[in-house]
Amino acid sequence: MCQNNSMRKIILFFKYVLLFKLALLSRVLLFFKRQPRKIEKVLIIQLAKLGDMVCTTPLFRAVKQNYPRASLTVIGNALNEELLSGNTDVDQYVVFEGFSNTLKQIRQGHFDVGIVVTPGFLQLGLLCLTPIQKIITPRVVDRKSPYESLFYKMLSSFVTKVPHHFFGYAPREYLRLLEPIGIESLDTAKHLAFSEGAKQKVDKFLSQHNSSAKPLVVMSPSAGNKIKQWPAERFAELAEKLKSTHGAHIVVIGTQRDEVEVKTMFSSLQNNTDITNTLSQFSIDELKALVARTDLFISADTGPIYIAEAFGVPTVDIIGPVDERVQPPRGETHMVVYDKDRKNAELFIMDARTFDPVEARRQVEVISVGEVYNASEFLLKK
Secondary structure, eight states, X not given: OHHHHHHHHHHHHHHHHHHHHHHHHHHHHHTTSOOOSOOOEEEEEOOSOHHHHHXXXXXXXXXXXXXXXXXXEEEEOHHHXXXXXXXXXXXXXXXXXXXXXXXXXXXXXXXXXXXXSSOOHHHXXXXXXXXXXXXXXXXXXXXXXXXXXXXXXXXXXXXEEEEEETTSXXXXXXXXXXXXGXXXXXXXXXXXXXXXXXXXXHHHHHHHHOOTTSOEEEEEOOOSSGGGOOOHHHHHHHHHHHHHHHOOEEEEOOOGGGHHHHHHHHHTOOTTOOOEEOTTTOOHHHHHHHHHTOSEEEEESSHHHHXXXXXXXXXXXXXXXXXXXXXXXXXXTEEEEOOTTOSSOSBBTTBSSSOOHHHHHHHHHTOOHHHHHHHHHHHHHO
């Protein structure tokens, strides 16, 4: 088994070396060409998860506001295709389905500008193997990022680099990537939409389960990165408290991968508390429609909480080991709960790899039900 792993690593290394040489040759050949006179076709690559894609939507709006006639294409994973469905700022979405197939589609697109949102040799290598003359990629400053490999740094020398401040607010840092094409924006508002069919399904669901006189509170007891999860038993206690003090209608969301956390939450309920379990019932499109109708959204720092932010829904973000400055929702209707006595956060947008797992879990588990309840009650009263 160890020999097989070692062999795979060696093969992967030589593949990267070959990709680097080809991409470097392509960039050298184009390096002295003029920049595009017109910006008619823009490509943005964001291969990160759901929450990161929501935080990238301000770029799409800024591109369309400044170049309304330009066509905007986004490359990302399959899940985010449904997330961005209905977003009028995006003209085309390309699902990343392997290097060769995606490279072919990029070449056929004849783009004037290509933008890499988060550092990655794969993404940058893709663009450098195409005739795109203007390629923009981030350069992390203030602290090292494990996402900037040696090959990435070398290849980025032949494209336009824009500083991304490690401790800066991520949506604002992403917007800096547009400055080389003449766009300067401070508007970090997120933008999503949902279909009429999704709205109708959610309307029917709420009419069957909810009284309009009750505040609708949606909870997500799981998280994409499991180390950020607040204990499911505490979500149960919080739900019971909000139910008894505010008469809240509690709806629990989750996909099949969240089944363990959702079941644990429900098995921890006392006094036969009536809350609604929607595990695996809603698509992403329908989830957007549900969240948009919500009075309060509570979860760890995970993708759906950014959907809530995009629709102006008040949120309580149990950020645990996440740095409070970098990405969590901001504003008067958004509360973050974390250990204010901690020395340093453990997880960052530009580094979610090098952390102490014991300390990261401690920073989650130290957060009490009372702290989250107080933040929730403040927003419900407001």
